[in-house]
Amino acid sequence: MADKNPELMEKIVSLSKRRGFIYPSSDIYGGYAGFWGYGPYGGDLGHNIKQHFWDKFILEREDIYPISTSIIMNPQVWEASGHVSGFADPLVECDKCHHRFRADQLEDKNKCPDCGGSLGNERQFNMMFETHVGAMEDDSSVSYLRPETAQGMFTNFKNIIDSFHPKLPFGMAQIGKAFRNEISPRDFLFRSREFEQMEIEYFVDPRDPKKIDQIFSDFYEEQQKFLHEIGLTPAKIHKIDVPAEDRAHYSKKSIDTEYDFPFGQKELLGLAYRTDYDLKAHVGKSSADLSYFDEETQERFIPHCIEPTMGVDRLVMAVLSDAYTEDDLGGEKRTYLKFSSIVAPVKAAVFPLLKNKPELVAKAREVYQMLKKEIPNIEFDDNGNIGKRYRRQDEIGTPYCVTIDFDTLGENPDLKDTVTVRDRDTGEQRRVNIKDIVSELK
Numbered sequence: 001m002a003d004k005n006p007e008l009m010e011k012i013v014s015l016s017k018r019r020g021f022i023y024p025s026s027d028i029y030g031g032y033a034g035f036w037g038y039g040p041y042g043g044d045l046g047h048n049i050k051q052h053f054w055d056k057f058i059l060e061r062e063d064i065y066p067i068s069t070s071i072i073m074n075p076q077v078w079e080a081s082g083h084v085s086g087f088a089d090p091l092v093e094c095d096k097c098h099h100r101f102r103a104d105q106l107e108d109k110n111k112c113p114d115c116g117g118s119l120g121n122e123r124q125f126n127m128m129f130e131t132h133v134g135a136m137e138d139d140s141s142v143s144y145l146r147p148e149t150a151q152g153m154f155t156n157f158k159n160i161i162d163s164f165h166p167k168l169p170f171g172m173a174q175i176g177k178a179f180r181n182e183i184s185p186r187d188f189l190f191r192s193r194e195f196e197q198m199e200i201e202y203f204v205d206p207r208d209p210k211k212i213d214q215i216f217s218d219f220y221e222e223q224q225k226f227l228h229e230i231g232l233t234p235a236k237i238h239k240i241d242v243p244a245e246d247r248a249h250y251s252k253k254s255i256d257t258e259y260d261f262p263f264g265q266k267e268l269l270g271l272a273y274r275t276d277y278d279l280k281a282h283v284g285k286s287s288a289d290l291s292y293f294d295e296e297t298q299e300r301f302i303p304h305c306i307e308p309t310m311g312v313d314r315l316v317m318a319v320l321s322d323a324y325t326e327d328d329l330g331g332e333k334r335t336y337l338k339f340s341s342i343v344a345p346v347k348a349a350v351f352p353l354l355k356n357k358p359e360l361v362a363k364a365r366e367v368y369q370m371l372k373k374e375i376p377n378i379e380f381d382d383n384g385n386i387g388k389r390y391r392r393q394d395e396i397g398t399p400y401c402v403t404i405d406f407d408t409l410g411e412n413p414d415l416k417d418t419v420t421v422r423d424r425d426t427g428e429q430r431r432v433n434i435k436d437i438v439s440e441l442k
């Protein structure tokens with residue numbers, strides 16, 4: 001079990017805001033509990049994580065269909081899926097201050113952690129956000145913001161079958177927002193009320209349980225590889241075989257992956273064997289034919305489903321906290337984000353050594369323009385002195401800084417058309433010929 005480190009958490013929250021990664025939602029109004037927004041670097045960090053998911057689980061394979069379904073769906077979807085009746089957390093309310101808490105997260109279920117008052121009876125609180133669709137605001141117009149992206153895939157199963165006639169096994173994937181009216185949003189992005197999921201519903205032949213086991217464990221391995229590739233430290237990642245009593249209502253087998261966040265070891269992502277629970281439930285409610293016809297055996301059946309699911313925001317938090325590093329460089333304390341190059345929002349920064357020398361600035365601009373064609377996520381910076389620029393780039397996790405100096409211009413003829421390339425982690429600099437920078441950085 002990892003030690004909790006609230007001080008580290010505060011530093012990460014503060015750096016995230018100061019450097020443009022993550023802002024509280026509606027900040028000028030004092031924020032809004034459970035809602036966050038991404039600044040330019042956080043947006044790019046999240047984008048790079050999503051792109052890596054897209055590359056690995058969709059583009060590099062032939063068997064997963066990407067889709068993008070609506071956030072608000074026919075409310076019958078949520079009745080069929082069991083969310084209307086069962087997607088609830090236990091809620092208790094303090095008799096004195098009327099603050100509300102999730103009962104399963106309290107150490108003492110009788111005493112209010114805020115004022116010490118006594119807590120009332122536990123009741124189930126449905127976490128779906130309700131809204132009304134259309135001009136009438138009555139029971140007939142109630143609808144919900146989706147609490148998971150998964151149902152958009154089950155309800156489009158027939159569309160994919162009809163359009164593409166895929167052979168089992170095949171999957172569907174989508175990245176999109178999900179909403180849960182969490183009773184106690186907490187721990188920065190970890191438990192928020194609006195978040196983004198990357199989910200796959202992978203349909204398998206129920207007649208071959210051995211193959212189902214194999215596909216389940218292959219997905220587990222793929223999830224682990226994905227986490228290592230985006231830069232998470234393997235020793236901070238933990239496999240949890242979820243016991244039956246803790247599994248979601250639809251799951252026959254679940255493996256959660258937990259991570260050592262600064263606030264403790266908590267769920268990062270999941271993998272569940274949802275069987276034919278969802279497709280059958282939608283057949284029951286909609287009467288649609290959600291079966292699969294096996295041409296070879298001439299049999300018709302409802303496929304089973306394996307679901308790897310990840311939360312983008314929890315991954316962003318894990319990547320940020322794994323990357324956060326403090327050290328001494330050249331006798332000076334510094335903070336830097338040790339991002340893997342896959343997720344780093346800025347891949348390289350280009351500087352002129354001095355801001356007030358037009359010939360240096362012009363050459364630096366030329367190198368920047370040349371690099372930007374090959375590596376779009378790069379920055380040009382001529383603010384402040386070079387030390388300040390390095391510190392800023394370290395704090396946003398830029399792996400390399402390229403500096404144009406007088407030797408680049410030919411002051412030392414042997415070094416003409418070379419630049420210095422500084423490594424973020426070691427602070428070491430080496431000279432590289434301008435024509436080789438792209439391949440060196442890549």
Ligand code: GAP
Nearest residue numbers: 148150190191192195268269270309310311314
């Ligand atoms: N379709 C299955 C499903 O939604 P889940 O375990 O409830 O399963 C999947 O959610 C993932 O979504 C979690 O592993 C987590 O990464 C993310 N997630 C869930 N609730 C969240 C919340 N309140 N805030 C941020 N991320 C959340």
